[in-house]
Amino acid sequence: MDTSFPFAEWFRSSSPYINAHRGRTFVILVEGQALEARRRESLIQDVTLLHILGVRVVLVFGIRPQVDQALARAGHQPPVSDIPRVVDDATMHIIEREAMHMRLGLEAQLSLGLPNTPMYGADITAVSGNIVMARPFGIRDGIDYLHEGEVRRVRAEAITSLLDQRHIVVLPPIGYSSTGEVFDVSASAIALHAATALKADKLILIGDSSGFTDPSSGLLRQLTPADAERFMAQSDALPGELRRHLGVACEAARQGVARTHLISWRDHDALLGELFTRDGVGTMITRDRYEQLRDAELRDVGGLLALLKPLEEQGVLVARSRERLEHDMGDYLVIERDGMIIGCAALHVDHGTDMAELACVVVHGSYRGGERGDVLLQAIEQRARRQGIRELYALTTHTAHWFFERGFETVPVERLPEARRQRYNPTRNSRVLIKPL
The missing domain is CATH 3.40.1160.10 (Acetylglutamate kinase-like)
Structure with missing residues (x-):
């Protein structure tokens, strides 16, 4: 009962x-x-x-x-x-x-x-x-x-x-x-x-x-x-x-x-x-x-973990530990709404190349259907251009069409930078998508 x-x-x-x-x-x-x-x-x-x-x-x-x-x-x-x-x-x-x-x-x-x-x-x-x-x-x-x-x-x-x-x-x-x-x-x-x-x-x-x-x-x-x-x-x-x-x-x-x-x-x-x-x-x-878009700070770790957990449990995202998030915090942008983290995205730069990974694009389930995903993508692209990045790539198992609608194209795994290719997990069989900037 x-x-x-x-x-x-x-x-x-x-x-x-x-x-x-x-x-x-x-x-x-x-x-x-x-x-x-x-x-x-x-x-x-x-x-x-x-x-x-x-x-x-x-x-x-x-x-x-x-x-x-x-x-x-x-x-x-x-x-x-x-x-x-x-x-x-x-x-x-x-x-x-x-x-x-x-x-x-x-x-x-x-x-x-x-x-x-x-x-x-x-x-x-x-x-x-x-x-x-x-x-x-x-x-x-x-x-x-x-x-x-x-x-x-x-x-x-x-x-x-x-x-x-x-x-x-x-x-x-x-x-x-x-x-x-x-x-x-x-x-x-x-x-x-x-x-x-x-x-x-x-x-x-x-x-x-x-x-x-x-x-x-x-x-x-x-x-x-x-x-x-x-x-x-x-x-x-x-x-x-x-x-x-x-x-x-x-x-x-x-x-x-x-x-x-x-x-x-x-x-x-x-x-x-x-x-x-x-x-x-x-x-x-x-x-x-x-509601504001801003650079992530260490104080946001708890909010990010709460935001990502449902998608990690569904297998949409690879699980990220608190330690990894803290280490990569400088790569993240967040959308904060009245003290709550409702969106995030990360730009992981592959040093020594002109490529970077767009990762962890997430909007809280209660706030989807607007333009927050596009806002995050545009901000990441601007950050990438400022750093001299010429190609943005993403790996996804569930949301390929969202990326297709925004100018990404499917490419073979071999197009990934060497260091990222070595970390590719074939059991997830993620699609590799690339967008020129």
Whole structure:
């Protein structure tokens, strides 16, 4: 009888992230649509879970749809309703009321702990206050925006002190001036300023969209700021909220936030799925490459052994010992994805000849079907050309057609360099393939 539990494997795979996130500061922006009554509960429970797992949480919330609905009920239409909007006295009164109502509701739900679990009623404190300092948006193009404001600064020292005391910090889309005025402020601007002022480890933007979707390749899991800005320039039809979130993510990266995640409230598992799985469920904007091709280092030996072992057991690859890998480490390139080695290839040069062996081209089973094999091959070919290599050869028993499609041709064993020919194992009967460079 199978007594395994599906959650156990998930728990094992998520444990490195649980450990990595503990003690880290996450600024989480939740747009107003995600906080409608029927959606709010599960999201706030997940925020509570992050707090219980040791994440330092700053929760920023938006109220745009709630304010729009309240304005419609009141029959009041501001002169300019786009972002930024003209905020007259009547509009500001509604914004203050909706912000207070939402803040109280969030604090009440956070006070529950985790319902229907042993953590129900856990002592979780949510704290807000005059933390966001603002200034008036002023008069632009002849339009006085009245009570509309923009962030002047976020009191990072106050937030840090509250986080040190194990509080969840809640920031409404409201700012305060040094003259005692209250302003309507963009929630996304507050999230950006809070993340950069705190040097947050992550900025998480929860909106309508899961991230940026390319018409030809679907949802893009990872972008650099340069990638995102290029896509924004080329995509006129991007929804306004998504364009705003991408802009915030790019600016956050420039100001030192390592990773910004764009996820959708439409997926009620998105927050945990993004943070506790290797590939996530949304788009991540990274200051540095989340996945990178680089020279192998001695610290990669364990990762390489784990990557190669399944293929060695199947007889696709010749087994390599730890000692051999350590000795040949300078020959290897690896693809690293969030700390995991998911691909490798080696260039073994036959000294005294203008030939070299392309060996050990491997991509992890979960990441095949993309172009990582081609990336590895191109990098190896570039390295070979720099070293004056004129012919690249490979030995294979299973993947000859992959090499054929990339310009390799079958040749007799006698074409191998003398030293390599002496090590040829006839019992494997490997095909010898050569490609001129």
